[in-house]
Structure formats: C-alpha cells, structure tokens
Amino acid sequence: MSADRAYLTGGRMGDGLARLAGEIARIDAGFADAGAQAVEPAVLQPSGPLLGLYGEDIRARAFVTNDPVEGELMLRPDFTVPVLRLHMQGGAAPARYRYCGPVYRRQEPGSSRPTEYLQAGVEILGEADPVAADAEVFALIREALGEVADTATVRTGDLAIAFAAVAGLAAPERWKAALRRHLWRPAKFRAVLEGFGERPAPSPARAALIAAAAQGDDALRAHVRALGPLHGARPFEDVLARAKELVQDARATLPRTQIDWLEAVLAVKGPSAEALAALRGLDENAALRPALDRMARRLDALGPGAEALPFDASFGRSLEYYDGFTFEFSAPDRPGLPPLAGGGRYDALTSRLGFVGALPAVGGIVRPEALLAASGGV
Amino acid sequence: MAGSAPDRIILGLPSKGRLRDACFEWFAERGVTVEGTGAEREYAGHVVGVEGVDLALLSAGEIPRELAAGRIHLGVTGEDMVREKIPDADAAVSLLAPMGFGFADLVIAVPDAWADVETVEDLDAVAGRLRAELGRPLRIATKYHLLVRRYLRANGVADCLLVDSQGATEGAVRQGAAEAIADITTSGATLTDNRLRPLADGPILKSQAMLCLSRRAALGPARAARLDALGLALGLGPLASSSVPQ
Numbered sequence: 110m111s112a113d114r115a116y117l118t119g120g121r122m123g124d125g126l127a128r129l130a131g132e133i134a135r136i137d138a139g140f141a142d143a144g145a146q147a148v149e150p151a152v153l154q155p156s157g158p159l160l161g162l163y164g165e166d167i168r169a170r171a172f173v174t175n176d177p178v179e180g181e182l183m184l185r186p187d188f189t190v191p192v193l194r195l196h197m198q199g200g201a202a203p204a205r206y207r208y209c210g211p212v213y214r215r216q217e218p219g220s221s222r223p224t225e226y227l228q229a230g231v232e233i234l235g236e237a238d239p240v241a242a243d244a245e246v247f248a249l250i251r252e253a254l255g256e257v258a259d260t261a262t263v264r265t266g267d268l269a270i271a272f273a274a275v276a277g278l279a280a281p282e283r284w285k286a287a288l289r290r291h292l293w294r295p296a297k298f299r300a301v302l303e304g305f306g307e308r309p310a311p312s313p314a315r316a317a318l319i320a321a322a323a324q325g326d327d328a329l330r331a332h333v334r335a336l337g338p339l340h341g342a343r344p345f346e347d348v349l350a351r352a353k354e355l356v357q358d359a360r361a362t363l364p365r366t367q368i369d370w371l372e373a374v375l376a377v378k379g380p381s382a383e384a385l386a387a388l389r390g391l392d393e394n395a396a397l398r399p400a401l402d403r404m405a406r407r408l409d410a411l412g413p414g415a416e417a418l419p420f421d422a423s424f425g426r427s428l429e430y431y432d433g434f435t436f437e438f439s440a441p442d443r444p445g446l447p448p449l450a451g452g453g454r455y456d457a458l459t460s461r462l463g464f465v466g467a468l469p470a471v472g473g474i475v476r477p478e479a480l481l482a483a484s485g486g487v
Numbered sequence: 488m489a490g491s492a493p494d495r496i497i498l499g500l501p502s503k504g505r506l507r508d509a510c511f512e513w514f515a516e517r518g519v520t521v522e523g524t525g526a527e528r529e530y531a532g533h534v535v536g537v538e539g540v541d542l543a544l545l546s547a548g549e550i551p552r553e554l555a556a557g558r559i560h561l562g563v564t565g566e567d568m569v570r571e572k573i574p575d576a577d578a579a580v581s582l583l584a585p586m587g588f589g590f591a592d593l594v595i596a597v598p599d600a601w602a603d604v605e606t607v608e609d610l611d612a613v614a615g616r617l618r619a620e621l622g623r624p625l626r627i628a629t630k631y632h633l634l635v636r637r638y639l640r641a642n643g644v645a646d647c648l649l650v651d652s653q654g655a656t657e658g659a660v661r662q663g664a665a666e667a668i669a670d671i672t673t674s675g676a677t678l679t680d681n682r683l684r685p686l687a688d689g690p691i692l693k694s695q696a697m698l699c700l701s702r703r704a705a706l707g708p709a710r711a712a713r714l715d716a717l718g719l720a721l722g723l724g725p726l727a728s729s730s731v732p733q
Contacts, residue, residue, distance in 0.1 A: 164624070164645050169636055218575035290615050290645065297611075297643025304608075312687070318602050337599030337682040341666035342623060347616060351603045463622075 115223030116446055116482040125487035133209055133229055133477050136253040140207035140231040143249055148206045150191030152213075156181040158190060158462050163429055172213050172224075184213035189430070189455070189472060190462065192232055197464050202235030209477070222447070226479075229253070230452075232472035240403060242471050243434040243454060244410035250450045250473040254438055257484050261438040261449060265381065266424030267407075268292070269400045269433045269454075270388065274374040277396025280305065280363050283354065293429040302371060305363035315355070322356045329353070375423050381408055382416035407434060430455045434471065440483040449483055450475040494709035495539045496717070499553055499562035502529065502544035506696065509588040510563050517721045537720050539713040548572070550699075555579040557703035560714065565589050567671055567694035571631050581700040581729045584721075589696035591671035593631055594685035595638075596678050598660060598667075606688045607642045610667065614646035617666070624648035628659035629669035631691075638691045657681040700729050 112121050119125035141147070153174070159167050171186040185191050188208050196204060209229040216222045231249055236242035251258045275288045284305055291298040311319060321332035329349055339345050370391065377387050385408070388401055408415045425435030433454030440446050452473020459468040481487060500521065501507045514521050520535040521542055532542035543559055550564040551572035563586065570576045597604050604613055614625035628650045629635050639647055650665050657677050659665040671694065672678055678685065698721075706714070711727035718726035 160624070160648060165636055165647050165649055166640055168632075168649070169640075219578065286619070287612070287615065291643060294643045294645070300608075300643065312605060314602075314605060333600060333602045336602055339598055339600040340660045340663060341598065342621060342626070342663075343598075343601070343613065343617060343666055345600075347613075347620065348600065348602055351613065351616065355603055 114478050115226035116476075116479045117487050120478065120481070120487045128487045129477060129481055132481050133227070135255070136229045136475055136477060137207060137209060139249060139252050140229075143205065143231065143245070145205035145207035145231050145233075148192055148195055148208050149210065150185065150188065150195055150208070152185055152211075153179075153182045154185050154191055154194075155179065156183045158194060159183055159186070161463065162190060162458075162461060170215055172215055186214055187212055188228055188230055188474065189232065189458070192472075193234075193459060193462060193468075193470070196234060197459070197462075200234075202468060203237070204234045206232045206234070221445075227477050228474040229477050230472060230474035232470060234470045235468055236471075239433070239454070239456075239469050239471070240406045240410050242469075243407050244412070246452055246471045246473050247411060247434075247436055250436070250438070250452055250475060253475045254450055254480060255484070257440065257449065257480060258438065260441070262441045263418055264424050264437045264439075265418050265420050266422060266435040266453075267400065267404055267420075267433060268425050268431050268435060269403065270397055270422055271375055271426070272432060273397045273400040274371050277394060278363070278367055278371060280367065281357075281361070284363065293426055295423065295426050298426075299372075302363075302368055306365055306368050308359055308362055311359060315359075318352055319356050319359060322352055378419070378421040378423075380416065381418045381420040384420040384422070388422070425453055428453075430458045430461070432457050436473070440479075443483055446479045446483055447476060449480050492541075493707060494713070495541055496560040496704075496710050496713050497541045497543050497558075498534065498717075499543045499545050499550045499559040501547040501550070501563065503546070506547060506563075506589055507544070509586070509696065513586050513588070514721070519717070519720050534717070537713070537717045539709075540717055551580075554699055554701040555703065557701050557705065560701055560704045560706075560710070561717075562699050562701070563696055564699065565591060565694050566697050567591060567593055567631065567634070567692055569697065569699060570692065571634050574633060579702055581702055582697045583700050583718075583726065583729065584698040584723055586696040586698060589694075591673055591694045592685075592690035593634060593669065593671050593692040593694060594678075594690045595627065595635070595667060595669045596657075596672075596683040596685045599682045599684050605686065607638075607644060607686055608688075610686065611642070611644040611646075613666075614644065618646040625667065626650045626665040627667045627669050628652035628656050628665035630654075630656065631669055631671075634691055635669040657683060698723075700726060 112119055114120040120129050172184040174182050176182055192206050211225050212228050213225050216224055233242045233246055254261060271292060275285050278285060287301050291301055322329045329352060333348055374391055377384050385404055388397060392398060425431040431453040433456060435453035437448045437451035439448045454471040456467050456469045460466060500510045511521055521532060523532040530544050534540035547564055550562040551569050553559045554562045555573045569580055573579050604610055617623055617625050625647045627647055630653050632649050635649060652659050656668050656670040659668055661681060706727060714727045715725035718724055
C-alpha cells in the first residue's frame with residue numbers, strides 16, 4: 110500500500126511518521142554529537158562512478174534513468190559513494206559526515222525486499238588512527254540501535270586479513286591480482302584459486318598459440334596477425350603480453366598446500382579471541398601478522414566483551430568495497446527483516462573511484478524503518 | 488484483449504515474414520488451420536476447427552510482453568525473446584512446445600585476433616586487464632541486456648559494460664564501439680564475415696521458436712475447456728493445467 114514503508118505498515122503520515130521522525134532524530138543526534146557534519150547528496154547520481162565501482166551488475170540493482178543532457182543517471186543505491194564524491198569535490202580530510210535519506214534498489218521479480226528504504230549513516234574519513242576509528246564507528250552504530258542493540262545478533266569480519274593472505278601466497282603477482290579482483294565474488298574467487306592448482310591440457314588453438322610463442326616474439330606476432338584484424342580498445346601488445354603469460358602459466362601450478370592454506374584462513378570463524386588465535390596458528394610465515402596485530406588492537410579498542418564478538422574471516426565479501434573491518438547487527442527473531450545496521454572500512458575505495466591516493470575511511474548505516482519494525486513497529 | 492470475451496482465448500502469432508509463415512505451417516501440419524479474417528486480416532484472424540480461439544497477429548517483440556501481461560493466452564515467439572523480455576519468465580510463461588524453426592544461439596563473440604581468448608574465463612581476465620591498464624571496462628555490444636548481464640554475473644565476469652546495439656551488432660567491434668558483442672547467430676556466417684568468433688564454452692542460450700502459454704491470463708471454466716480442446720487438437724494434451732501460476 111502506498112501508505113506503507115519498507116518493513117513498516119504505515120509510517121508515511123500521522124503518528125507513524127512522527128515516531129519514525131523521532132527515531133531518525135535520535136540517531137542523527139548521536140552522529141552529530143560525534144562531530145559529524147550533515148550532508149545531503151543528490152538522489153540522482155551520474156552512473157559512471159557507480160558502474161566503475163560495481164560494474165555492469167549495478168544496472169540490475171539500481172534504478173537507471175536517462176537525461177538528454179546529463180546522460181545515464183541512477184537513483185542512489187547507497188550513500189557511501191555519493192558522500193565520497195561530495196567530499197572529493199569540496200571537503201578536506203579528516204572529515205566526518207552524517208546523512209539520512211532514502212536509497213533505491215531494484216529487486217528481482219517476486220522479491221519481497223523494498224525498492225525504497227531509509228539509511229541513516231556516518232562516515233569517518235582520513236582519521237589518523239584507523240583502529241580507534243573502527244571502534245568508534247562500531248560504537249556509534251550500536252548506540253544508534255538503542256535498546257535493540259542488547260538483543261541484536263552481531264557479525265564481524267576483517268577483509269584486510271583476506272587481502273594479506275592473498276599477498277602472502279607463494280605465487281606470481283598477477284595470480285594474486287586476479288584473486289584480489291574477485292575477492293568480493295567468493296564463488297569466482299574459489300574457481301580462480303582452484304584453477305591455479307590444475308592445468309588441463311590446452312585446446313588445439315591454445316596449443317598453437319603456445320607453440321608460436323615458444324618460437325619467439327616474431328613468430329608470436331605473426332601468429333596473432335594471421336588470425337585477423339584487431340578492432341576495439343584492446344591493444345595488440347596486450348594480446349601478445351597475455352599470450353606470453355599463458356605460456357608461463359601453462360607450466361606452473363600453485364601447490365595444493367598453498368590453496369588449502371588460503372581457504373583455511375578464509376574459513377576461520379568463531380568468537381573473536383578464538384578466531385584470532387586460530388589465525389595466529391595458521392600464520393606460519395607471518396604474512397598475516399600486521400593484519401592480525403591490528404585486529405588485536407581493535408579488540409582492545411572495542412572494549413569489554415569484544416573477545417566474544419562473532420568473527421568470520423569471509424564476512425563482508427558480498428559488498429564490493431570493504432577491505433578492512435566489517436560488522437553487521439541483525440534482529441535474531443525477525444527473519445523477515447534485513448540487517449538493522451552494518452558497516453565497515455573501505456580504505457581503497459577513493460582510488461578505485463578514480464581519485465589520486467587512498468583515503469582511509471570507515472562508516473556504517475542504520476536502517477531506521479527496520480529498526481523501528483524490530484522494536485515493535487509504528 | 489483477453490478481457491474482452493470471457494469465453495474466448497487469444498493466440499498471438501508473429502504478424503510478418505518467415506516466422507509467421509512457419510507458424511501457420513506448424514499449426515497446419517497438426518491439422519489446425521489458422522487464417523486471417525476479413526478487412527483486418529493482417530492483424531486478426533481465427534482458428535479453424537477449434538471453437539472460440541481468436542488470432543492476434545503481433546510484432547514478434549510484443550508477444551512476450553502480451554504473454555507476461557496475460558493479454559494473450561498463447562503465443563509464439565523465440566525463447567530468447569521470452570527470457571530477455573520477461574525477467575521472471577518461468578513464473579509468467581510456460582514453454583509448451585519447441586517448434587523446430589527460428590533456431591538461434593545467443594553467443595558472446597570476440598575478435599578473431601584475440602588469440603588468447605577462448606572461454607568466458609579468458610574474457611573476464613581480459614576485462615580485468617583493460618580495467619587495470621587502461622582504466623576502462625570491456626564493452627560488449629548487445630540488445631540482450633538481461634540475458635547477458637545474468638550470464639556474466641553467474642560466471643563471475645567483472646569489469647564489463649553492456650553497450651546497447653539494436654541492430655547490425657556484429658559491426659560494433661569494427662566501428663570501435665565495443666570490444667566484443669553478444670548476439671544471436673544461426674550459421675555464424677555474419678560473425679565470420681566480421682572477423683568475430685564465439686566463445687568456445689557454449690552459447691548463453693540455444694533458442695528456437697516456442698509455443699508459449701501465459702500463466703497470467705485469466706481463465707474461467709469456458710476458456711480452460713477451449714484451451715484443453717486446442718491442446719488436444721495440437722497433440723499436446725490438455726493445456727489448462729499448465730497455465731496455473733507458479
């Protein structure tokens with residue numbers, strides 16, 4: 110019904126709206142007290158930065174529209190990217206921002222998920238002590254949940270450990286790059302990783318390419334040129350370069366022990382203190398040590414009870430920009446509700462959006478409508 | 488349309504060309520004659536021998552939409568069109584019978600000169616290189632946005648961008664508008680002419696003309712009986728039970 114909102118019956122007028130507005134004001138005041146300034150990014154965002162970050166898939170998840178002058182636009186599917194773009198256009202680091210407003214998501218046919226819902230969030234950019242900033246955002250979001258936080262289920266993770274594990278593999282750099290690129294697509298990541306462990310017999314075309322490359326650069330060039338003209342943006346030299354890499358890769362495999370080690374690291378889960386101990390136990394080559402030391406400092410910074418927070422080394426791999434601490438709060442007895450709140454660290458996002466240099470950043474959002482639904486509705 | 492006569496059902500067929508003729512033949516081979524009627528014979532007609540079935544001659548691209556909306560009960564169109572135009576195709580439509588014509592494979596094709604690319608996995612690797620080295624996505628020209636996007640997603644392909652191309656898609660690479668294409672092909676000759684080659688790990692979809700039943704068209708007892716009668720005449724058995732929404 111048009112009078113309903115995401116996760117709420119009613120809430121668009123009268124007392125219901127007043128209760129929701131009160132809840133949002135309470136959340137916003139908490140973020141304001143932490144020194145975050147209010148920002149209001151445009152609902153209509155240029156699609157370029159979002160496509161650059163999420164790829165073609167975002168066109169299936171965001172509402173896409175067109176303006177004859179401004180080109181392809183999207184109704185903002187989240188706040189993080191629009192807020193970062195605002196910051197890049199006029200803000201100076203360090204900076205703290207808070208916001209609240211609707212985001213818009215296309216859903217698959219038959220889905221009961223809402224296409225429009227509210228997010229209230231906070232982003233801390235350029236903080237000198239990232240561990241303290243992680244703990245502060247976690248505390249701010251937990252505070253924003255009010256009494257619901259006492260009964261909420263928490264999940265945490267730290268993708269910096271996953272990235273450190275990839276970096277610690279005894280493998281060529283380009284194999285690591287391929288794994289990093291697919292870290293947020295766990296099924297593909299696993300397929301790529303397993304692919305390094307086995308080299309099936311090459312197809313006839315691949316065998317011919319390898320044979321040509323083995324005869325030297327001139328033979329390889331002649332082989333590729335003979336196949337046909339090259340159109341599009343891909344340079345001829347790139348075809349040659351990848352062909353040479355394929356020749357090398359056809360002879361090399363990643364030892365099974367390395368594959369198993371990486372999969373074991375990514376599979377660690379349990380109470381934070383136990384998970385940390387398990388990860389230390391796996392870290393024979395000290396590849397993970399800086400990331401694990403940081404996790405230990407964060408557990409200290411999070412304060413009493415942090416050692417028991419559920420930790421999952423793969424948690425956060427579904428959202429393509431987290432690269433550090435991740436967390437989420439859910440209502441355990443309300444399976445119909447989405448996570449009530451969540452967030453994490455995304456240090457590399459600014460450079461992935463095309464800006465020079467990385468800006469350490471951590472943030473989190475609350476879903477006020479879901480929160481209100483979890484505490485009894487409007 | 489479907490609402491206009493509560494005891495009649497509507498069969499939507501392509502209004503033009505080879506596809507229309509092949510449809511008429513397919514029905515004729517099964518002893519059911521479909522023919523245009525009166526002054527509007529190019530748009531409307533009826534089915535001879537089965538009572539209460541009206542014919543709507545529609546552009547092939549409209550048939551999936553009309554089936555999904557439940558405005559026609561039965562329709563003939565390519566499976567590629569059904570799955571591209573209807574996001575929840577299996578919930579909206581029941582594919583009753585492949586018809587043995589209109590064969591077309593939806594494929595991703597790359598330049599012949601991409602010596603290093605044979606599979607969709609290779610395509611993904613090249614897309615990653617273009618992103619890393621040139622800061623741009625790998626562009627794929629297509630009009631099959633939904634099917635191609637779902638295929639890329641299911642195969643974990645990142646860093647691709649679909650570029651809309653509603654016709655002469657094979658030329659998009661030569662023109663520099665895309666690095667690869669995704670389009671339907673029958674013999675592959677047009678791809679070859681354009682120095683393109685399909686990926687070796689199979690088409691995204693092997694398509695042909697399908698007789699389709701809408702799961703969303705309203706059916707009373709009278710219409711259900713007519714649908715069953717038509718199904719029996721075509722040798723497909725009673726059809727009304729197939730139209731129950733899933």
